[in-house]
Amino acid sequence: MEANLPITSLDSLNPLLAAGGIAAPEIPGFGWLTNSIFVAAVVTTCVVLFTRMATKRMELIPSGKQNFVEFIIEFLYGQVEGIVGKHVAPKAFPLLATVFIFILTANWFGLIPGVGTIGFGEEKVAFLSLKEVTHPILRPATADLNMTLALAVVFMVVWAWLSISELGLWGTIVHIFGPKGGLQGFLKYALMPIFIFVGIIEVVSIVFRPMSLSLRLLGNIFAGETLLVTMGGLGELLGASGFVAWILSVVFPLPFYFMEILVGALQATVFTLLCGVYIKLSTTHDDEDHH
């Protein structure tokens, strides 16, 4: 009897999955427009409006919003400069800062109550209450592979442009396939097949970067959403009902909300950090390595 409990529990939890599955559902009546695209647009509007308000009347002695935005940007610029170097930082910073700010805002936006739980469904259980929300209106923008892949692809395009503008097309090819470690003479030619083989592996890893970046972010954020919903339904799973179930649906997810705040910041940092490292690896001249 008890051995069947997890299966029963999972079945009962299914209707509570906030995101409605790994694929972002479309909003009924809006064609291909998914709730994730809608939230991405909302997040974009929020970020753009806030930064515009902060930078509209800039003063030499900052205050309020300008002070806050300046603090964030100065901090990020220092971090980016530390990773990619002073020379590449001015070119790489806008993309890396955009990626960080957008992912962080989108991740935290997903923690606002109502995201994933307000929407359309079939079976009404009470006034303004559904047994299952099959088409939530709001879904964390980063809990959709289309968005995380878009971020990764845009990054890869800018990364390719940065690498070629720094090293040139031939320089980039040599950087990937050429001999490393300043080898000269016979040894350089003897080891050439190995370096070419390493270059092929490098190309494969580059090709898979967009997938690894996007799936890591998607997996973490979607898992977080699922965790919060599961914790929200844990009370009912344990047999509680009525007011007690409602209290437990608030108490159980609470610690995980704090964890998700941390995870949201961490995933934004990881994504940006990896992008920075990729830029650093591909824009470093071989002669700089020797120094």
Added chain:
Amino acid sequence: MGGILETFGLAWPKFISQVVIVLIVYLILSKYAFGPILAMLEARRQRIADGEENLKKIESELEKAEEKVQGMLDEANSDAERLITEARESAEAVRSQKTQEAVKEAQGIIEKAREASKLEHEKAMNELKNDFGRLVIDATSKVTGKVLDDADQKRINDETAGQVAL
């Protein structure tokens, strides 16, 4: 492959929409946030650097001014000491001259007083002699009961004056 794409909900329109959204954020933030803010941070950094440079310049000028003031003070002290010494010497010379003049004047006064006293003394002696002669004439005239003429009076007077040695 198609199944995987469907499972994850990947579709061109959705993907392109998300790419457009990311590009919009990227372009707008680059133009309206990062550009102006980085420019502002650079302007502030430049201002601070200029301030530091000005501070160093001001400190250097202050040091020079202090050295100049010290030089002027030393010169003024030297001039003052010289003037005091000169004034002291001049005062000493004036004092000496005045003292000599006072001594000379006092000696003149004493000399004049001595001469005046001598003259007074001589005058008094002459008057005394005259009075004494007159007294002798009167006494002689009364003792002898005779009226002395001018010649007698003159002779008696001369004798008396000759005998009285004062």
